[in-house]
Amino acid sequence: MKYDVIIVGAGPSGIFAAYELMQYDAGIKVAMLEKGNELSKRACPINDNKIKSCINCPTCNIMNGFGGAGGMSDGKYNITNNFGGELYKYIGRKEALDLMYYVDEVNCKMGGADAILYSTENSNLRTQALRHDLHLLDAKVRHMGTDKNLVIMKNLYEYLKDKVEIIFNNEVSDIEKLGDTFYVKAEKGEYQCSHLILAAGRSGSKWISKICEKLGIKTESNRVDIGVRVELPASIFEHITSQVYESKIVYRTEKYNDLVRTFCMNPHGKVVTENTNGIVTVNGHSYSNPKYHTENTNFALLVSNRFTEPFKNSNEYGESIARLSNMLGGGVLVQRFGDLVKGRRSSDRRMEKSFL
Known part of the structure; x- marks a missing residue:
């Protein structure tokens, strides 16, 4: 199957990449490949009181699935250059803050408008x-809470599901590049695309490092x-x-x-x-x-x-x-x-x- 863009991973980075692509051009063909479950099927047996300790599920529903590790977290969104990522080093401090406020705006539109925005000022x-x-x-800091964070993720999924092909339980194993085409090998088949976004998150960071080394992309610790x-x-x-x-x-x-x-x-x-x-x-x-x-x-x-x-x-x-x-x-x-x-x-x- 050939796509204009393939996004590997359906965590926050992948979700917002898909969201922005649809804002830019709703006509482009986009696929998201996610190793975990859809949001409604993400349930940890410990949280459901079925077991007392981790039993090493094949795919951890706390870490993987639509929304990624952040989707099941407490939903804190920090608006600052003082900690967290270092995007400002690449695009500038004002530009980085503007993007954080934009993400906050989208989150509020998707169900988080009544969440409190805390500040250290004064x-x-x-x-x-x-x-x-x-x-x-x-x-x-905008605190959504685990409960409201899930509402936001659900609304983002509802927005994307008819615009982007989202394929769950489909772990990507390898990527090759021939000419201007990427070949993505996954559990459910092989896919092709002109543009590729790797958004595999923390649990996929080691895998991304290996792929970058294979494709000659420089990384740093x-x-x-x-x-x-x-x-x-x-x-x-x-x-x-x-x-x-x-x-x-x-x-x-x-x-x-x-x-x-x-x-x-x-x-x-x-x-x-x-x-x-x-x-x-x-x-x-x-x-x-x-x-x-x-x-x-x-x-x-x-x-x-x-x-x-x-x-x-x-x-x-x-x-x-x-x-x-x-x-x-x-x-x-x-x-x-x-x-x-x-x-x-x-x-x-x-x-x-x-x-x-």
């Missing part, structure tokens, strides 16, 4: 943080983020989350000058497991509907590093550490903070006293 938290040598980064997800009673962080839903707080360590930062804060949320290429890790979800709020807040605490030559594979480095963690704990490692400070394991008896 926040006294910045002064409080500086007293402890911490730095609060400037940002605006991204920073490596390694850390833990912290869960604590929501009341402890209420003075922060009530003002700034997603606070990015940064600290530089004294000895090595490493960058330590908070990430993906989920007030009154829950910790969920996800499976990336057979490695089980955790993420955080939170809902906009108070009905689904919990008594806990969770956030990630990450240490970021950019390694220099001869280091080349940031993905493999991060995955190897996560894989070793799985080996040690038979899955995700859980430890109480008090036990960590005392240098001891968190036994079942000690965990029973926890608020988790």
Whole structure:
């Protein structure tokens, strides 16, 4: 089958690529090839209380499917150049911000108009943080919540389904280029196109690197983020989350000058497991509907590093550490903070006293 454009991956990048192509020219022939399920069939058995731990489903419904990993997340959309991606390095700071506001506009049009837009402007938290040598980064954050985020994804799917051919459960294995034509090999057949967009997301990043190497496309190592997800009673962080839903707080360590930062804060949320290429890790979800709020807040605490030559594979480095963690704990490692400070394991008896 021949198309004008093929998009590999139906996560946020792929979805918005398809959306923009339809805005540009609704007559072009576009296909999206996605290894996961359509949105209505994305259900994790853990979330449905059918099982207690990850059973390594052939395709993880938390990570893959229409909407990608972001489609099942807590739906936080950051409008800033201070963290997240580095698009501004390629197109300029103003242009990058303009695109973020445009994405926000589309999201609001697709069902998120009543979601709160939080801002760090005029926040006294910045002064409080500086007293402890911490730095609060400037940002605006639109919090949709896991529930409203799914509504937006559903509406985007309804908009695209009659304009773009979306083929689910169709993992792409290889790509070749002969002349001006790309040949895309997938589970359900071989496809051809004049233009190709690779939007396979985090779970497909290693595969994209291999394809880029094969096609002679230069890549470079991204920073490596390694850390833990912290869960604590929501009341402890209420003075922060009530003002700034997603606070990015940064600290530089004294000895090595490493960058330590908070990430993906989920007030009154829950910790969920996800499976990336057979490695089980955790993420955080939170809902906009108070009905689904919990008594806990969770956030990630990450240490970021950019390694220099001869280091080349940031993905493999991060995955190897996560894989070793799985080996040690038979899955995700859980430890109480008090036990960590005392240098001891968190036994079942000690965990029973926890608020988790």
